[in-house]
Structure formats: structure tokens, C-alpha cells
Amino acid sequence: MIIFDLPGPDNTPEIVSVVKKEASRCDYIVIASITGSSALQVAAADPGKPIVCVTCPQGMYWEVDKMDTDLFESNPGLRSIRDQWRQEGKTRIPMEITADNKVKLDASGIPVVKGTIPFFGPSFSIRLHLRQVTSLDIIAKTLELISPGTLVALESVLMATDAGVIPEGVRVLACAGTERGLDTCWIIRSASSANLFHPNCGARLIELLAKPGIAETPDISIEYLR
Secondary structure, three states, X not given: OEXXXXXXXXXXHHHHHHHHHHHHHOOEEEEEOOOOHHHHHHHHOOOOOOEXXXXXXXXXXXXXXXXXXXXHHHOHHHHXXXXXXXXXXXXXXXXXXXXXXXXXXXXXXXXXXXXXXXXXXXXXXXXXXXXXXXXXXXXXXXXXOOOHHHHHHHHHHHHHXXXXXXOOOOEEEEEEEEOEXXXXXXXXXXXXXXXXXXXXXXXXXXXXXXXXXXXXXXXXXXXXXX
């Protein structure tokens, strides 16, 4: 297992190398890729297995003017991205596949899954608008103790299975990161979100291949994300 000194997008090239090396052990590759860039980097390595790109649902944005604290301030790789956005005069960035990347993903035959995030969607609104913490928040924050990418990798597999893009019960090489890029790689048994905790055919975290040594997790309110 690879342990990175710091979390964040700077680890993406090494995660791509892990995918190339380990892909033969799995049936599918699922990449959490908000803009599509990370999925395209994995595809360029030609890992030899079907790739699925999982992005965010409609209505999510990065609020650049609220990035003076939390991960986009503390993490060097994320801070660099924030500073570039500010230099370009951007204040609100949609969390979605870019038009150019969508063309490239389509040309590469990579399906894009866009839907409700299992541990985030309704629970985020409950937390933000009703000021209540739910059991889904507890599950999410516990998975983030391993790494934010662990949470997102599992969610991405659930989303891809719910969408019917991958079947239940197969081995998936799932990659995600800390806000941007990739820094975590798991082998996960796929399941639909409705079967997450099923005793026989539920999702299972089989093997951790790479992660940050000490995870950096966003504040539960995530002020820079709306």
C-alpha cells in the first residue's frame, strides 16, 4: 500500500500508475472526477478495463471567496488551484464536467454518472438548512478518518451501481481524492445503495491500495461548497 505524505491533487499521477498496475485484478474502474480531468488521465494510461466517471449532481458549486479557511487554504495543491481561480477573477465554479472534457469522455466511450450522492445530498441540506446532524453524516465523517477519498470512492461505486452502469457484486478499482484530483485507491465490491449493508451481497471495502497518511477533512459545514 502506498502512503502519501500529503493529501490532494498532486498525488494524481501516482494513483494513475496504481490503476495501471492493479486494473487486471478488477472488473471495472470507477473514478470520482468532478470535471472529468482525472478520469481522462486514467484513460490515457490505457488500464485495459471499462472506466466509469462519477461526477457531482446538479446545483453544486465552489464558492471561491469562502476559501480563506479549510482545505483550500491549508492544502498546498488545493491552495494553488484556489489562487489560480482568483487570478482569473472567478468567484463561483460549477462542480460539473467541462464541455471539452465531456467531448473527450464521449469519444473514449467513458460513461458519466451524475446523481444524488448517497451520504451527502439530502443530509447536507438537513445539516445546512435545518441545522441537524444525521446518521449519514456520522457514517461519512467516520469514513473520512481514513481519507475523504475513501468516502467518495465508496459513494462513487454506489452511484455507478444505482445508475446501472456497473452490476452488483463485482470487484471495482475505485479512485477518489481530497476535493480535486486523486489520492485514494480501493478495491471495492459493488452494491446498490439500497443494499449497502446487506449481510451477503452488500458493498465491501476489500483492499486499500493508496491513501494519504494523515487525512485532511473539510469542516462539517463546508462553507466553500454550495
